[in-house]
Amino acid sequence: MKKHLTINMFLSLSLLGALFFFSHLFNWGLEIYHYSVIIFFMIIYFLQSIILFNFSKTSIQFVSIYNFTTMLKMCFSALFLVAYYVLFAHLFEAQQNIRFTLFFLGTYFLYLTINTTILFSRGGEKKD
Numbered sequence: 001m002k003k004h005l006t007i008n009m010f011l012s013l014s015l016l017g018a019l020f021f022f023s024h025l026f027n028w029g030l031e032i033y034h035y036s037v038i039i040f041f042m043i044i045y046f047l048q049s050i051i052l053f054n055f056s057k058t059s060i061q062f063v064s065i066y067n068f069t070t071m072l073k074m075c076f077s078a079l080f081l082v083a084y085y086v087l088f089a090h091l092f093e094a095q096q097n098i099r100f101t102l103f104f105l106g107t108y109f110l111y112l113t114i115n116t117t118i119l120f121s122r123g124g125e126k127k128d
Contacts, residue, residue: 004049004118011114012042015107033084037104040080041111044073052119066119077108 015038023034048069056062081104089097 004053004115005046007118008042008045008049008111008115011111012038015110033088033100034103037080037107041107044076045111045115048073048115077104080104 016035019034019038048066051069052062052065056065081101084100084104085097092100
């Protein structure tokens with residue numbers, strides 16, 4: 001679990017740092033919503049990791065809990081996007097909203113790919 005949490009923290013801090021650096025370097029003028037996406041996924045994956053490693057005693061429980069938490073992540077992600085469009089989309093042009101959605105989806109798949117690879121890699125760690 002420590003490895004999983006450490007990699008997620010490193011990924012989140014790296015993404016936040018890169019986003020901050022490139023937004024200032026290229027003068028992108030990103031809104032706080034872009035940073036909140038990374039924080040959102042960091043929290044979601046921390047919670048999933050804690051739930052998985054504290055409540056799964058057998059491999060069948062692990063798979064069941066993983067599937068359930070993955071479904072919850074998808075639902076919360078959809079709610080996040082809906083909330084963005086309901087609350088903030090009218091403040092920006094359509095092109096900015098599309099860029100935000102693409103950023104959100106890219107971040108979603110980056111976290112999904114890295115975390116799935118960590119959880120199901122060979123020689124994975126045992127519960128701490």
